[in-house]
Amino acid sequence: MILLLILIPFAAGLASLLIRQDLWRRRLLIAAALCHAGLVAACWIRTAQPLWSGWFQIDPTAQFFLTITDILFVAAAFYAAGYLKAEKYAMSKDFEEHQLFVNAPEAVFTACLLLFLSTMTMVITSQHFGMLWVAMEATTLVSAPLIYFHRHHRSLEAAWKYLLICSVGIAISLLGNFFLAISASGSGVGVVSLMRQDLIAHSSQLLDSWVKAAFIFFIVGYGTKMGLAPMHTWLPDAHSESPSLVSALLSGALLNCAFVGILRAFEVTSAAGLQEFARDLMILFGLVSIAFAALFIIGQADYKRMLAYSSVEHMGILALGIGLGGAAVFGSMFHAMNHSLTKAALFMVAGNILAAYKTKTANDVQGMFSAIPKSAVLWTMGILAITGFPPFGVFMSEFTILKAAIDSGRYYISAIFLLLLAVIFIGISAMAFKMAQGRPEKPLEVAPERALSVWPPALLLAGVLVLGLYVPSKLSDVMHTVAVFFGGGR
């Protein structure tokens, strides 16, 4: 089963390089996404067998994050079908500098999307730290071409930064792997493999100082990829310059993968009796990320960059939740799901806005309600959701984390958290609602909104709304189980 999960998108990716008709290639993309999602759904009914004596395994963590990834990927695949059709004409005008540019070949784009899914599945399911590293670096390499879909110099610059910064970051976490290995080999029990289960089983014999060093390297290395400040510098560029559906996947799925990497390291560090140390670091990086995001969201002119910084914020919230422990860990898991769905929907809507207005500057976008009414409704809903308005799921999860912080008596942290959330709320809403209201400055020639560019974000947002009102007991059970792994309680 796990093998199929990895191989189906991989094979489909290779096949899409060979298919010549665009229509069939798009169908293949959707079919592969649906197959993958179907298999993951099957994991909810019966547990999958571990692969290769447990190297890959669908534990509750993997099951939870795979589900998020797949919901997003299916939505993105449908969106992509419409998007690629609209982007088909050979040359487009660069709306910022009015040069002509072409797009990357569609076959390569589709292939990279599918390989991206395959490598993300590997990251999430792998139980071996070495394998996790290999898969994580692979996600960087297959997603860099996705960012450079529009062949103009800004997207190239973004792709280069992404490639170099993330590769170096991930190289740092390879050192983390070695440190972990040293800590395991030092105590005289012989060589412990880097399997998660082995490390946890032998956790009492791990050498403290090396585990500490390893965790620092993991949080810096994988944190680069997750977009934790101050290692987030690649993120706003990559998210704003890539096609919107890629931004949706980067933000909603890829950042979560890096989060899984940190979580696995957190689990081992906690098992070795260093939970306090690890938690403090998570709180630190979490708050710094939220603060950085607040700083850059205020006065941001570009609405896609605003969404990107909001991702930095929410990654910070995830880290903070893990750091606070207790009920906040559950909140953090819940938040991961809410954020992914909301942010992916928002990026897709941002793509619709971009297609209609041909600008990324928020000030030049006005009167969405009259020009693109469906997207305008979705945009307003999405902004309300992401800034933590009830009754959306994001509100529930942020509230859970905040409540846990107050309950555990950490008033300073709660106050800072709340203040930063308020600042971000003001920053985002000041920009975003103005875009929806008013009248377009000049009459726009807008094509009618396609079903494929409206329905995927609409369904994602509907999901966030439902999660805010009612969490299925099976989902909440899984989230609780996962939370217990990472030091959570009820």
Place this chain on the structure above:
Amino acid sequence: MWTDIIMVLLTLTNMVALGTSRIRACIRIVAFQGVSLGLLPLLTHPFAPDLLIFAILNTLLKGVVFPVILVRTLRQLNVWKEEDPYVDYGLSLLAGPFVLALSWWISSRLPLPAAISSSMLIPVALFTLFVGFFLIVSRKKALFQVLGYLVLENGIYAFGVAVAFQQPLLIELGILLDVFVGVFVMGIAMFHISRQFDHIDTDRLSSLRS
């Protein structure tokens, strides 16, 4: 004894990499580093067939494939020298010994559990790592940054060998494959950069701000 010689070679190549402005020379140096490091596990570890396979693959990739890819990119770009890096070459060379001393100091303070075949392994691995970082941040040409990434990778690899830690062959091959694809993709990216911008100076890649 042979390990020590390799370590001395590694230190010297790092110094050359710090001081050279010619990119082709630097590619050769990094390739030489790759080959000597590729042979290292054969000296430090007891012989095993999969170790041999890995060593051969590693040496081939770092000693032959990477230089070929990079020199080809170099020809396409027609950029042979970096005239003014952020940190001057003289200053870089001067920084070298300091960084080396720092690496020795750090490694003397690391509580290493396992017996290590050569006392020079850890400090030199750290030195290589730092030099890689230094090259990435102090040079403007994209090619130099890729070379810096490779030196960094070499340093991490040396560290892995030093702590006598054997990952399963599959993982080692996976890491190697990642680095290979990484260099390949970076090569393509540099080609596009030079076509779009007529240069590969990364300090002028600055249209994306805040």
